[in-house]
């Protein structure tokens with residue numbers, strides 16, 4: 001069974017949010033939904049999520065799953081908003097606990113924050129299988145960018161999260177907590193060993209030189225044209241990746257994004273005055 005794929009590009013964060021649909025039963029999953037957040041005003045809105053909801057209603061889809069490839073550091077997840085509006089179970093990789101432990105410590109979230117993944121409806125491990133209507137879905141652990149990173153194979157579509165990007169962009173950074181370039185190399189090799197006809201569904205695109213963002217890259221093209229793959233071995237990749245990562249700035253939405261995404265898309269609890277706040281550690285504070 002071949003899934004129907006509908007990508008939504010979230011331009012402020014260069015994120016692809018996906019709706020994947022079984023054409024026979026109209027069962028569906030949403031992958032990596034982005035919430036709109038303006039860091040200057042702190043205002044949250046649901047522009048992209050509402051477009052996803054309209055599409056789901058239009059196609060009369062039944063949403064079974066809201067799948068995160070990992071706890072993103074560059075955008076806030078719309079998972080809970082979509083769950084409230086459309087149903088579905090919010091899932092992520094079992095490695096989320098390591099990410100939660102790290103950021104609970106960095107953000108001093110205290111004993112009230114459970115770093116056990118329980119905010120999610122389900123946590124997947126490598127090799128897990130599930131169904132979306134008549135579509136066969138499989139979980140492939142692809143750590144390296146983060147320890148919780150997963151790829152989801154649904155029919156011939158592979159949602160790779162932050163592992164590989166478009167061939168003219170390369171691969172994901174590995175300098176986040178728990179990131180590991182050697183692990184990402186191994187993960188990329190697992191992806192590239194899948195059948196030639198696999199459609200690689202990107203989680204982001206950062207198009208250079210004014211080209212249009214690409215949602216899908218054929219696996220064969222990735223194998224033949226991605227400079228983070230072609231002609232490299234593990235050592236060469238690790239050297240290239242580490243040199244790149246040394247020059248990268250922190251993502252603009254790192255702290256707000258993690259505070260929402262390690263809570264499965266829930267915002268922090270409001271304070272006594274009814275207002276919700278994001279925290280940010282000040283390094284080198286006096």
Ligand SMILES: [Fe+2]
Nearest residue numbers: 071072073162
């Ligand atoms: Fe990421």
